[in-house]
Amino acid sequence: MLCAEVSVYPLKTNNATQVIDGAIEALSREQVKYKVGSISTHIDGNDEQVWSGIRKLYDEAKKTGEVNMVVTFSNAEH
Incomplete structure (x- = not known):
């Protein structure tokens, strides 16, 4: 889980x-x-799901212009 x-x-x-x-x-x-x-926003899933979600989030936001995105990843149990 990521x-x-x-x-x-x-x-x-x-x-x-x-x-x-x-x-x-x-x-x-x-x-x-x-x-x-x-x-x-907190995102949970397997590696592929989380990385894909992060990419979609960024791609959509950058359509409107310049953005900063801060991401913290963890594989620790929550």
Whole structure:
């Protein structure tokens, strides 16, 4: 099992909430468990699911312009 804590920070936009919501919507189409928090999203699954989810989240967010994304990975039992 792999888990990741992800935060997306859109840059140079007045629509940060829309960018983040769009990225989370893309994540919802992946076969991965996730929980949205106030400043980050927690993702759980096997290695392929988590890495794919992270990639989809980033790809969707960057469509709108520049973004920073901070990810912490763990394979520890939770």
